[in-house]
Amino acid sequence: MSMISQKARYALRALVALTRAGEGESLMISEIAAGQDIPKKFLEQILLELKRSGIVMSKRGKAGGYLLLKAPGEVSFGEVLRIIDGPIAPLPCLSKIAYRRCIDCRSEDDCEIRHVFSKVTDATRAVLDRTTLADAIGEVDLLEKAS
Structure with missing residues (x-):
């Protein structure tokens, strides 16, 4: 898993x-x-990208601005990261949306590196694709109540 960008x-x-x-x-x-x-300026570009992807919408007028188009429970961290940063997989041969065989690959089945990063990628995807915006604010609220 590569580091997420500042934009993400x-x-x-x-x-x-x-x-x-x-x-x-x-x-x-x-x-x-x-x-x-x-x-x-950077935020304007980001919100336009999220608008094109159907995550947010914009409203004109006095009470204008941006609002969520999807329910917070339907927007996963994984979806947002793929929109902004592209594939989550650290190796091209593990990507679901941009699969490519590694240039110097002899055999995917026998690649030790691929086997290890496959586990990392599956675990990362599981967390990111199961965690929604609603979950994220719920977890922060629980931590604040506990302290």
């Missing part, structure tokens, strides 16, 4: 902010940018 971290933080705003509530780009410490 910003996308997830913006989506968490929209989740916390509540169902059907919109936030202005400037509100999200200030609240999450994200450069406004």
